[in-house]
Amino acid sequence: MGTGIARELSRYDLRVVLVEKRADVAFGTTKANTALVHAGYDAEPGTWKARLNVRGNALYPKVCSELGVAYKNTGSLVVALSEEQAVHLHELKARGETNGVPGLEVIPRERVLAIEPGINPNVVAALWAPTGGVTSPWELAIAYAENAAANGVELLLSSPVIGMDVRGGRVASVQSPGVVIDTRFVVNAAGIWADDIERMVGRDDFEITPRRGEYYLFDKRVGHLVSRPLFPVPSESTKGIVVAPTVDGNLIAGPNALIVGDKGDLATTAVGLAEVIDGARRLVPGLPVRESITNFAGLRAVAVPVGDFVIGASPGVPNFVNAAGIQSPGLTAAPAIAEAVRDILADAGLELTEKPEFNPVRGRPTRFAELSRDEQSALVEKNPLWGHIICRCETVTEAEIVEALHRPVPCTTLDGVKFRTRAGAGRCQGGFCGPRVVDIIHRELGIPMEQVTKKGGRSFVLSGPSKEPLLEQAACRCVNPSEQGECRIETRGREEVGGHAHRRV
Amino acid sequence: MRTVECDVAVVGAGPAGLAAAARAKQCGAGRVILMDRDRELGGILNQCIHNGFGLQLLSQELTGPEYAEHFICEAHDAGVETMLDTMVLEVTRGRHIVAVNRNEGLMQIDAKAVVLAMGARERNRGGVIIPGMRPAGVFTAGAAQRFVNMEGYMPGKRIVVLGSGDIGLIMARRLTWEGAKVEAVLEILPFPSGLTRNIVQCLNDQGIPLYLSHTVVDIHGEERVRGVTVARVDGDLRPIPGTEWDIECDTLLLSVGLIPENELTRDVGGELDPVTGGPVVTDEMETSTPGIFACGNVVHIHDLVDNVTREAWTAGEGAARLVSGQQPGGATIRTRAGDGVRYVVPQILHLDSLASRDVRLFMRATRPAERVQVEAVVGGEVVFSKFERVVRPAEMVVLTIPRGKVDPGKVSPNMAIPTTVSPDHAEGGPQPELVVRITPRDGDTAAEGGRKA
């Protein structure tokens, strides 16, 4: 979201700063959703969701082509497993047509089974939406951010916004630890934290309720089980549990939906995962759980009481623009949200003078795994690091990892490398390449091994060099521990204090 | 892309590949190329710095690196050519291998025989579905082992180990010996998965508690592991509500099984055994694709490296025989796991081999048992049996059938015998089988020899 808006604004002669609290872009909900480009029949006509879904969908081919991001226009199906459900299909079709979705068609059972042989044989009919598709959400965010950076946007990562200065009813500056940014406009694209950000300018127009969705990701070996996203007939609140291919060839199932109280509650649960498999099996009975390679959860940013996207200048603070509550179809709408926010900023007084030197193109990073043998050969001759495979599951070379660590958007974490190169995203989930990638990050960026993180903050992969714990314990000279307050000794067993364990001598 | 020709190409230079390559050369194969994706030979043995290797074959309790060095020297002495830092990208049915490394770039290796020895990978969190947060600090035991023993870094300070497989047990001790605190080892089954000696030396010695019939049901911590919730499980291995308790820790090690690494085998389209996860092989260790052999963990997960070496010697001999045009042909018989046996390798035996040499069968028991007979049965008749004082699933059972024990005449006559090894079965009449079973034996202690039912 934020990256898309920043890139849109980088077309113009403006000074733009993108402030992100986590260590990398895409580390919020962007990395944990179904990765679908929706056709647009779900949303209530007249809402932001409806308008921007359809507009965004139409923009996807161009945006992904410009930015070198994978996108597959697979079409999608809403599957009716009973006559009752089949009635809903026509309602969805009508709603979609009102929203401007092209090509919708209710197709009979035989046609569904012909194009999706793995589908539940009890299928009665399905709504075929030719404009549906799949993409890679984190690739898109990273590509947006890289293109924005290439066009002059400044990126501040690991920079949580802790306050804002409002003077005369307008935002004057944004504060993050160690930095104050004087600004004429602020765009709030803070995901599940958007209400906390809004409160910093003294407004309380909406609240973000996190609604968690859990997922199963399956091995590429079963990626062929479906060819396009399969939806159940939707309920009041959720599109339901989907089975879809990913753009990389895996299979994904999910999400369920549960409101959680804590914005950090990204845990998967036994009950939730069982729900996902249950729902997924209703669509694809042959889904093999044993081919699961990982599970994860993401938080939808649901704006209450609004129910729709919250897009617009904040009433009362005209230079503070919200792009909040971006739950589904947020990913699809992203390119259109960027345009909408740009227009809102223009209305609010931001001059938009196009930069002649703006370059919309960001080349797709070369992936060894996607090349022909001849192309692969040629690359290794130029640079031997292309001949050193680090991630065996996804066939990722050292050259790609090194390159990812030196691109315009800083990448310093294991997950950052994973999202840029696929190293660690395969069936062994980093078991083989993990140690090697940590080493490469350490070498290329000069970060000590024990400070390399999985995803920023304190997510250190390692605790420290071996031998040190033993040497620390030996060096401890506590004589009168309780007095000193430094260490405590338990006479029985060992007690761990201050990072090392004691044994009474 | 340049092309290299050789007699035998071996993929993977761990204990299986090393032994297969050396033996192939010793048996007369001309050019033998041994490839590995790591920076040196030895495979997983390089990081297995604990001792216990080679008790049977070398009458010593060597560390992994020592065992490796022994066989590395043998391979070098035999004249095996090696390629390091080399990743095999594909293998075809026609035995063309595409591989890549920094120096040569992409290359094609055309071999008369290929031996697959890629070993296994570890089952990870996704494979056992542990709900909870996804912080840093969750490792498979082998990945942690690599960090500690090869890079010199600790995964954490307070460790919980899920799984009492050998790798988990070894790492529990290793981390304790490096100053970490291992809080507990949890095992979902009602009996330990690893070797008894490891339970004693890794857990009991260190005072590390082992909780059988327990598993991890939740992982806490947003950035780094803060703790885990564990629970007792019932007879169906499902967590029992109300039995949960928390263990504070900063690291969770997963030792929940090894999976034969068969991507390349799948590419070739060979028949896989659904129980072992590896290719179906003959007594020559040949897969269902002619000319492609396999040995070691890639065929079935071993616990004693000595057995890996033995199996690899068989593969190396088989490959050399193929190169010299002396492969056994003729009728085959399939093995089958009977009562008390989980699987048997090899799955296909040449009647010629059974007649002319001792044939070694590897198997695993389905559950621990004491005082049993391990029996090989053909056509309802016990052709060979062996007494075992104790069998455990964790400890592979070897049954060596002396040559001549299986009378070809007794094997069902009305079968259309395939002369090549293929998954297609004979027509007409029941497929002849050699069933291996483990049955309790009460009474006297007299042991070996065949006996008629």
Add this chain to the structure above:
Amino acid sequence: MSRETSELTCIVCPVGCRLRATVEDGQLVEVQGNSCKRGAAYALDELCAPKRTVTSTVRVDGGFLPLVPVRTSEPVPKDKISQVLLDIARIKVKAPVRIHQVVAADVAGTGIDIIASRSMGRANAPRAE
């Protein structure tokens, strides 16, 4: 005259006989449950003078890898293990290292050496000759 009976699992071979052994004044008085003589010997050792082979790693200067695996040349008394590990933690060797080279003699006063479990060459050679 102290007589002590203990139960232990023999680990000499995979059978893992459950032993019941009685020891008095450093002599094995009785042992039950063993299937072979080695079991009896193990019981005596384990109850009177338990020993373990200690394996670990030491840092290498200028070597192909940062660590070289080591082992005690013989099993050391169990109660010396902590000290042995500490002594090992303080060792640093220079490449090249030959397999079974002594990297520290008489560790923790046991009279037993720490030896390398593999050979290691300098920067570009995995194994030196």
